[in-house]
Amino acid sequence: MRHRLKDVAERAGVSVKTVSNVVNGYVHVRPDTRARVMEAIAALDYRPNINARNLRRGRTGIIALAVPELDIPYFAELAKHVVSAAAQHEWTVLIDQTNGDPEQERLVAAGIRDHMIDGLIFSPLALGGADLDAGAKATPMVLLGERVAHGQADHVAIDNVAAARDVTAHLLGSGRRRIAAIGAQDTAEGATARLRLAGYGEALRAAGLGRDDTLVAPAPAWHRAEGAEAMRALLATGARPDAVVCFNDTLALGAMRALHDAGLRVPDDVAVAGFDDIEDGRFSVPTLTTVAPDKVELARIAVDLLAARLASTEGTPPREQTVPHRLIPRESTATAPAS
Numbered sequence: 001m002r003h004r005l006k007d008v009a010e011r012a013g014v015s016v017k018t019v020s021n022v023v024n025g026y027v028h029v030r031p032d033t034r035a036r037v038m039e040a041i042a043a044l045d046y047r048p049n050i051n052a053r054n055l056r057r058g059r060t061g062i063i064a065l066a067v068p069e070l071d072i073p074y075f076a077e078l079a080k081h082v083v084s085a086a087a088q089h090e091w092t093v094l095i096d097q098t099n100g101d102p103e104q105e106r107l108v109a110a111g112i113r114d115h116m117i118d119g120l121i122f123s124p125l126a127l128g129g130a131d132l133d134a135g136a137k138a139t140p141m142v143l144l145g146e147r148v149a150h151g152q153a154d155h156v157a158i159d160n161v162a163a164a165r166d167v168t169a170h171l172l173g174s175g176r177r178r179i180a181a182i183g184a185q186d187t188a189e190g191a192t193a194r195l196r197l198a199g200y201g202e203a204l205r206a207a208g209l210g211r212d213d214t215l216v217a218p219a220p221a222w223h224r225a226e227g228a229e230a231m232r233a234l235l236a237t238g239a240r241p242d243a244v245v246c247f248n249d250t251l252a253l254g255a256m257r258a259l260h261d262a263g264l265r266v267p268d269d270v271a272v273a274g275f276d277d278i279e280d281g282r283f284s285v286p287t288l289t290t291v292a293p294d295k296v297e298l299a300r301i302a303v304d305l306l307a308a309r310l311a312s313t314e315g316t317p318p319r320e321q322t323v324p325h326r327l328i329p330r331e332s333t334a335t336a337p338a339s
Contacts, residue, residue: 012040073278081299100125125189140309146191164199176243180215183247227254249274271333286331
């Protein structure tokens with residue numbers, strides 16, 4: 001039998017209101033009274049009815065996380081951390097995949113599930129500022145990744161320009177000079193790619209090198225197959241790079257496969273680096289040098305921003321948070337280029 005607040009109150013010899021104050025962390029309860037209530041809770045194995053509590057507060061206790069692709073390891077790992085962070089607020093997370101489709105993203109931003117979610121953590125690819133602003137007015141929202149326009153929603157991201165600059169400088173520091181980039185995108189969805197390309201170019205210029213556009217390979221999607229295809233295209237030009245910056249780790253894993261198939265050694269012939277620090281890169285052969293965003297911190301900040309937005313009784317300006325990143329050198333860039 002599930003015990004109720006009334007049962008705890010009777011066992012502890014206090015009012016139902018006092019038990020409610022203890023359960024909800026109200027500080028102005030006498031220590032001896034709190035102790036009696038806690039003993040009664042333990043004896044009866046009482047568990048609060050979270051659904052009832054949320055309904056009294058006008059909340060469902062459910063938030064949504066909407067990302068482009070769940071089979072991209074970065075988003076799968078991020079989703080895990082969001083679920084963990086949300087558990088600290090006793091929230092359930094509904095996970096949605098948009099595939100970067102404008103109509104699907106528009107439905108998510110417009111709050112298609114606003115009858116069942118309290119707020120949204122959203123990584124959009126296709127939407128412009130007007131759609132995002134309209135959604136933020138309807139449903140509390142935190143944006144991840146590259147913001148299309150300043151507007152109504154809170155926003156969390158890493159500094160992609162600085163991150164790409166750091167990893168390119170790492171390759172330059174090992175003596176590499178013909179450094180390619182894989183993952184360029186010139187579509188509206190390619191904001192992250194453009195920032196990483198900018199950081200790559202800044203590092204080359206700082207080293208006194210111009211950007212060679214023949215060493216910049218596009219990738220319409222950031223999957224292993226596209227990384228392999230882009231690497232094969234670079235090699236086919238005959239102007240072989242001695243290093244390559246891939247704009248995510250799955251592109252880098254595909255590029256390393258293409259280099260292996262071409263009889264080239266990583267890192268002796270071509271060094272390879274990626275972004276995101278996915279688990280696969282720690283077990284690849286060779287292990288993959290990468291830029292590691294603090295995914296745990298990113299998830300925590302996003303959830304805390306959403307919690308603050310839900311708790312606020314007055315409109316507050318949108319907040320911008322930059323999450324730290326770090327370069328993790330591994331075997332794929334460990335050796336200087338062959339002479």
